[in-house]
Amino acid sequence: MALNTQKSLIYIVEDDSSVAQVMQRTLTEFGFHVEVFSTAAAIIRQLQVERPDLCIVDLGLPDMDGMELMSHIARVSSCGLLVVTGRGHTIDLVMGLERGADDYVVKPFESRELVARVRSVLRRRASSNSGGANRPPRYASFLGWKLDCSANLLCSPDGQDNLLGTAEIQVLRVFLERPYQILTREQLLGQRNISPLDRSIDVRISRLRRKLEIDPQQPKIIKTVYGSGYMFSATVEWS
Numbered sequence: 001m002a003l004n005t006q007k008s009l010i011y012i013v014e015d016d017s018s019v020a021q022v023m024q025r026t027l028t029e030f031g032f033h034v035e036v037f038s039t040a041a042a043i044i045r046q047l048q049v050e051r052p053d054l055c056i057v058d059l060g061l062p063d064m065d066g067m068e069l070m071s072h073i074a075r076v077s078s079c080g081l082l083v084v085t086g087r088g089h090t091i092d093l094v095m096g097l098e099r100g101a102d103d104y105v106v107k108p109f110e111s112r113e114l115v116a117r118v119r120s121v122l123r124r125r126a127s128s129n130s131g132g133a134n135r136p137p138r139y140a141s142f143l144g145w146k147l148d149c150s151a152n153l154l155c156s157p158d159g160q161d162n163l164l165g166t167a168e169i170q171v172l173r174v175f176l177e178r179p180y181q182i183l184t185r186e187q188l189l190g191q192r193n194i195s196p197l198d199r200s201i202d203v204r205i206s207r208l209r210r211k212l213e214i215d216p217q218q219p220k221i222i223k224t225v226y227g228s229g230y231m232f233s234a235t236v237e238w239s
Contacts, residue, residue, distance in 0.1 A: 007033075007053075008033065008122055009032075009033045009034075009035070009052040009053050009054075010027055010033065010034050010035070010052055010054045010055075010056060010118065011046070012024060012027075012034060012036045012037065012056045013040065013055065013058055013061065013069065014058045015039065015062050016058070017038070021036075023056065026114060027114070027118065032118070035052075038062075039062060039063045040063050040066075041063055043055070051079060052077070053122060053125070054079055054081070055077075055079055055080070056105075057069055057070055057082070057083055057084065058084045058085070059085040060085070066085075067096065070083070070100060071100070079125075080102045080122060080124075081102050081121075082102060082105065082121055083103070083105070084104070084105050084107065084109075085104065085106060085107065086107035102125070103117050103120065105117055110180075112180070116179045116236065117180060120177070123238065137238035137239055138239070139239045140173075140236055140238055141236070141237045141239070142236045143234050144156075145212065147172065147176065149173065152166070152169045154211065167200075167204050168204055168207055171189075171201070171205070171208065172208055175230075177236075179232045179233070179234060179236045180233060182228045182230070182231050183230055184228070188204075188230065205222060205230060221233055221234050
């Protein structure tokens, strides 16, 4: 599977024509080749002819439950799966991920969030399919900042270098690999069953905000999603 967006074929399964048009226009502007289907039956027929790199599936389809369609796509294709739902219920998202989805987008969503998640899924799929033969990208760029992952060096938009500690780089890399996603404390620390009294993630977030934010007290990049975790709100480019 190619990472070059010019070669990436994306199928959108969405019965709301206005939403489908927005997604198609956005992804086309970023160089993806996009085909839109309004029913599950239509995409099932197309999958017999051509296999995409990624399928974006709305869970609320008129002729088949979105979960069933995802299971079918996973059986006949190795493409990435991105769930789109307006339901907003955690159980739907969890079930989608358990059925094989790589990621999810909740309506309403911003165009840049959609593009970021699509790129993220394609990048992870490409890395997985290569069997580790390709070296992972070294540099990540966002909002004028540039991170050298090999040297743990963060360069600011004005050219100042900041050497990050191991704890900070761990959290920042998780953010950069999954922008515009709500990440829990467990996901950011790479641990399970973290004690509610463990404040280590808060310390790391605070240090990163002091480096990245214009006003750390009112963060615009690393946002707190109360009751859920944190979100990195910036488009990330890898090289």
